[in-house]
Amino acid sequence: ETGVTQTPRHLVMGMTNKKSLKCEQHLGHNAMYWYKQSAKKPLELMFVYNFKEQTENNSVPSRFSPECPNSSHLFLHLHTLQPEDSALYLCASSRGGGLGEQFFGPGTRLTVL
Amino acid sequence: KNEVEQSPQNLTAQEGEFITINCSYSVGISALHWLQQHPGGGIVSLFMLSSGKKKHGRLIATINIQEKHSSLHITASHPRDSAVYICAVRDTGNQFYFGTGTSLTVIP
Numbered sequence: 001e002t003g004v005t006q007t008p009r010h011l012v013m014g015m016t017n018k019k020s021l022k023c024e025q026h027l028g029h030n031a032m033y034w035y036k037q038s039a040k041k042p043l044e045l046m047f048v049y050n051f052k053e054q055t056e057n058n059s060v061p062s063r064f065s066p067e068c069p070n071s072s073h074l075f076l077h078l079h080t081l082q083p084e085d086s087a088l089y090l091c092a093s094s095r096g097g098g099l100g101e102q103f104f105g106p107g108t109r110l111t112v113l
Numbered sequence: 114k115n116e117v118e119q120s121p122q123n124l125t126a127q128e129g130e131f132i133t134i135n136c137s138y139s140v141g142i143s144a145l146h147w148l149q150q151h152p153g154g155g156i157v158s159l160f161m162l163s164s165g166k167k168k169h170g171r172l173i174a175t176i177n178i179q180e181k182h183s184s185l186h187i188t189a190s191h192p193r194d195s196a197v198y199i200c201a202v203r204d205t206g207n208q209f210y211f212g213t214g215t216s217l218t219v220i221p
Contacts, residue, residue, distance in 0.1 A: 002155060037154075042115060042211035043199065088154050107154030 004105035023091030119212035136200030
């Protein structure tokens with residue numbers, strides 16, 4: 001148990017659906033991250049929020065829309081996804097900005113049909 | 114070509130064996146990390162290195178900055194070590210690059 005929770009753990013959606021992934025951290029951290037992990041590919045950092053402000057958006061398609069209402073919660077809103085978006089989506093949080101200081105959630109396994 | 118390359122991609126070992134996982138990178142780095150990902154997805158940070166060697170229990174991580182290479186060693190491997198081990202680097206511009214991971218299975 002890392003103090004970072006993600007819901008749902010599994011999600012199957014059609015290409016026309018709209019869904020949201022939720023991440024919550026109970027560690028008092030001020031930075032939160034979304035990562036994408038596809039089979040046989042390296043982890044990809046998608047978004048970074050620091051004190052609720054988005055500080056990084058690594059060329060992510062607009063069909064992924066993040067929201068950070070406060071330092072403890074992070075959402076990833078999904079709409080009109082493609083089958084190639086099927087992946088494990090990991091949330092992480094940290095007090096500082098270093099990778100080694102990040103605590104990861106268990107991930108949401110997303111399948112787009 | 115990925116900035117971080119790991120080998121092997123898959124590794125099966127008998128319990129008790131000494132295991133080595135290798136990581137090579139092509140960028141100038143400020144730090145290198147070894148991460149462990151168990152089935153189910155969650156990731157745990159094992160080591161952060163910028164030089165030399167670190168040891169934690171049965172795990173040892175080394176880095177050679179000149180050769181741009183790092184190794185993760187597991188001594189007296191155990192089935193609970195079965196996981197994916199990911200090498201990641203932070204470059205001097207604060208960008209993170211990740212390897213594709215090494216999937217380790219330790220058989221009792």
